[in-house]
Amino acid sequence: MKITTERFKQTSLEELDNIHTQKFLQILPLRLSARRNEAYESFPDPVAAHDYGHSIRDEAIQRLPELLETFEANAVANGAQVFWAEDSQAANDYIVQLARQKGVDYVTKGKSMVTEELGLNEALARAGIDAWETDLGEFITQLLHRPPFHIVGPALNIPVQQICDIFIEKGVIDSPTVDPVALGMAARQFLRDRFRDLQMGITGVNLAVAETGTVINVENEGNIRLNKSSPRILVCVMSLEKVVPTLKDAMHMLRVLCRSATGQSASAYMSLDSGPKRPDEIDGPEEMHIVILDNGRSAMYQDPQTREALRCIRCGACLNSCPVYGKVGGYPYGWAYSGPMGQVLTPALQGLRDTGDLIRACTLCHRCKNICPAGIDHPSLLLYYRAKDVAGDKTLGGSGGRWGERLVHTLFSIAGSDHRLWRIFSSIARLAANHQREGDRIRSIPIGARGWFSSRNLPALPHKRFRDRWMDLEKSKRK
């Protein structure tokens, strides 16, 4: 998919003026957050359950290479075929080649952010193979060529009339309707025809269990189960951090994932696959391929700070709690991952080059950190990215900051290094700033600080500095 992170500000401004986006954002994130909190109350000790999830993800990340090797050995013993992909190209090539080799002319897909990351649909289309998204929201966004708006509800913001129009255009319905249920049932029938004669299904992976070589998917619609049950060939694409040590750990993560994502104690369907169907079973895949995707993650793993972002389990709870996402929605984030989740993953995977506004679109309120069932400290990571960006970090491709900003900081550090210089500097700065005052406020300073003043004013600086007032006070005491 096309990456548009560099347009963060521009898309945000467009979305702030979009009444459909704003209507959705006023309701759903708040409702999902409330449901999440309510669902956590079903744990005997919600805080302990939350912390326990953190410790599972911590162990998974610290022991990642060993767990991946164990997972691979067990998955192969179960009869699955494991392919390690360095990058999107390698993963896409493997899947396209497999589809060609098997002579399939279309595939169906379960909702999966990692295949959005790969741009798999586009790669299949280039090879002349149709890829049908089968999650209702993803199906709609695919027909409209839109990115997902929210990880749980990719098309929640799309007006129903627009869905009706595109369904008519693509032959999903014959006569217009704006009834969401009728539209959904029409999509069911349309996609059912694809599922029935399906040769190859593709899904993502929510969790991979090292001790048993099992992949787990979580969903509410049943499309992933159909993807795993109907075709003869199944491809499961997992980013390499999805592994957890044991089945017992996986059960706990399922509990916190479902509660965090949709406020359910359990999603309608959770399916655990350990290899292809056995020869005497009537349905299920005869071949199961597991693609383990790196795509920059092992590089991200080298840095203990960025490594922390690999804990993410893609529940979306951080989106629902974020005041910035709550205003601008999912489109400005410009890639497969939106909200705070995207702000910590995208710069680490894509580099800092086009993510200057993305990493700064945060008030550091810490709500995402507090709600995260995997224990990610998003605010600290964003500060880290900002520092790396300004320092021009070569690994992450930091910009090094603008020359004007660098000059100001250099002058500032020189001025701050000696108390006499500081006194001269602060006197000049005071005079210059107050020169711009309007009444008791400074509303703008023409050079270098326009961005700062775009959303706030500065009180006019008092005539006397703190140091002068302090000295006056000391003098008056002595008298």
Added chain:
Amino acid sequence: MPENARNAILQRLQRTERRSAVPRPDLPPLRELALDADQLKNQFMAQFQLQGGISYPVANDQALYDRLSDIFRTENITRAMATEDAVITSLQLDQWGARSGVEIVHPSGYQDRQSYTQAVFDQVQAGITGATFAVAESGTIVTGHDRTQGRLVSLAPLVHVVVVPVAHIIATYEIAMEALFADGRRPSQVTFITGPSMTADIQGTMFKGMHGPQKIFALVLDSTP
């Protein structure tokens, strides 16, 4: 080439310095572990209803047949596919079907996979399965799939009826996992079903039956004669 990619990725992960994982904190056991059999049954049924399922206690096989007749009459079901797991084969559904005007078919009755798939998608209105386990903590049906438990039977038709012997009701997921994966066994697929298929992807409007069943009935069987 793939072997190279594997080794390169693993080496990059291995060569970096890593700290020890933080110790696991204390986790109080789930409340369901303290429940007795009756409480577990009540909890399972309450949770199952809460998640959008419909559950009925049935005292014996006859009560189960009567309830099935009611459900199938109300839902206008004349043809259903039943799995061949131990729970279902202990019943006499074929005979009940013959008495009640409902044709019961089974996956093994089809010559090949394709005709079975056609049938389960298009020629039956309901699927009937036995629960390997029913989990009280969230009202979840757990099924270990094998030659007797076709995957599509509980998924493709619009109505799913699951028979839950009361002895199969357990407190937590972990108990089911320990049993299903005991002694190195690896079922090809284990499914957790909690309520009907649903979505709210269009304007947040919730509706049931998106891809899987619109209705799911649990018949909780107290005893077998």
